Amino acid sequence: MLIKQIFGMVMNWLKKIFSKQDTQQERDPEQSNAYDLIGGDKVIRAIAHEFYQQMQQRPETQPLLAIHRSPIAESETKLYEFLSGWLGGPQLYQQKHGNPALRARHMPFSIDESMRDQWLICMRAAVDKCVKKPEHRLAIIQAISTLADHMRNQ
Numbered sequence: 001m002l003i004k005q006i007f008g009m010v011m012n013w014l015k016k017i018f019s020k021q022d023t024q025q026e027r028d029p030e031q032s033n034a035y036d037l038i039g040g041d042k043v044i045r046a047i048a049h050e051f052y053q054q055m056q057q058r059p060e061t062q063p064l065l066a067i068h069r070s071p072i073a074e075s076e077t078k079l080y081e082f083l084s085g086w087l088g089g090p091q092l093y094q095q096k097h098g099n100p101a102l103r104a105r106h107m108p109f110s111i112d113e114s115m116r117d118q119w120l121i122c123m124r125a126a127v128d129k130c131v132k133k134p135e136h137r138l139a140i141i142q143a144i145s146t147l148a149d150h151m152r153n154q
């Protein structure tokens with residue numbers, strides 16, 4: 001039940017992100033969502049932080065680290081802001097930077113299967129470490145794998 005709830009919610013956000021619909025809508029305070037269920041801001045920050053820790057520490061993800069141009073702290077903040085809105089919380093990324101248009105923003109980077117897999121290794125490890133419930137972890141990983149595959153441009 002919870003898996004379905006989170007997965008459905010995340011897929012709705014995905015649709016909005018990719019269909020360029022207005023994502024400025026208010027949150028419904030009556031409706032719990034993935035953001036609330038996994039623990040809100042603190043947990044999202046922890047995921048983004050752990051994601052970049054993983055990328056820096058793992059030998060197999062050094063090619064992915066190497067294509068980053070900005071200081072890691074900046075990339076971490078942007079990932080945190082994006083995940084906040086994507087999981088149904090405050091639309092921090094959109095408020096600061098406008099429409100995420102993630103695929104377009106990733107076009108300057110060559111993203112093949114190997115890059116995608118490196119990205120997912122870091123994200124899986126971060127979610128496993130920061131999200132308590134296995135069913136929540138599974139739902140997020142499933143949805144974010146779809147999103148990561150969509151980022152491939154090679």
Ligand code: HEM
Pocket residue numbers: 064067068069070071075078079082097102105106109111115116117119144147148149151152
């Ligand atoms: C699938 C493989 C992916 C690769 C190889 C990749 C790589 C990158 C790189 C190299 C940057 C630029 C960082 C910099 O400025 O130096 C970036 C930015 C970003 N990525 Fe990814 N990414 C991937 C997937 C994703 C996914 C699935 C998400 C969302 C969950 C995401 C969210 C972001 C965000 C929010 C930014 C900042 C964009 C901006 O405003 O400049 N990325 N990514």
